[in-house]
Amino acid sequence: LWQGATFLSLDNLLNIARQTAMISIMAVAMTFVIAASGIDLSVSGVVPMSALFAAFVLRDMDNLFLAVLIPLVFGAVVGLVNGALTTLGRIPPFLATLGMMGILKGLAMWISETKAIPIYNDTFTSVFGYENVGPVPILLVWTALAAVIGHFALRQLPFGRRVLAVGGNPIAAGYTGIRVNWVLVQTYVLSGIAAAFAGLLYAGRTETARYTFGLNDELNVIAAVVLGGTAMAGGKASIIGAIVGSLLMGIINNGLIIGGLDVSQQQVVRGFIIIAAVALSNFGSAKGRA
DSSP, X not given: OHHHHHHHSHHHHHHHHHHHHHXXXXXXXXXXXXXXXXXXXXXXXXXXXXXXXXXXXXXXXXXXXXXXXXXXXXXXXXXXXXHHHHHTSOOOHHHHHHHHHHHHHHHHHHHHXXXXXXXXXXXXXXXXXXXXXXXXXXXXXXXXXXXXXXXXXXXXXXXXXXXXXXXXXXXXXHHTTOOHHHHHHHHHHHHHHHHHHHHHHHHHHHTEEOTTTTTTHHHHHXXXXXXXXXXXXXXXXXXXXXXXXXXXXXXXXXXXXXTTOOHHHHHHHHHHHHHHXXXXXXXXXXXXXX
């Protein structure tokens, strides 16, 4: 009963929302990638690199604007490269983004020398970590903003309709005049920017930048998107579902910790959840085609 009361307490629920904010924001962008029949594993490499860029700029230049702009531009460039590799290079998205993930993680270890880089800029840590808007944590505000923008873009803007069309049937989408490759590239750019922003949130929340940020985030993000109802085969997506899936992953992780499971046991349970989520997605897609 005591554990149940702890789990359902307002402080713990708000803590879950804070912990899942980065996953939720990346899940919004990943929804577009997967809806277009792509996948982006490089997000867990973009996260630490963007956090380190921000920390280096704040340490050496003390320029808040550049500390935000440079990581976001970096994320966009990584997304552009991923998109080019998968479209022009015709490299399967899984392999292209897996390779990019390895490159970025190695670079993060290299440029940081595996050391934590402290951040002393109070404005940065407030805006991207500790500040509240009234009683609401700023991380929850960022999550809600990303969800609203993502949902509107998917359901109301031509871009969202093109993404779903490309994921549903790229050949037919091409015949209707949709630039299929350009739509795919745009989804990867969006994913890179979201991952870079998540890196800023990690850095703001912890007041440091570490090469270990984003570890296994690619799995959690994909699981959140699939749990939320986005089909791995593409053509079907839900931004609100992705947010719910992210929160569900956070609730499960938090419950496992409160329940006393060690790290290895938590990893086993999360692995089963990811397998079940993909299996259910594939089953739903197969049933829809039948």
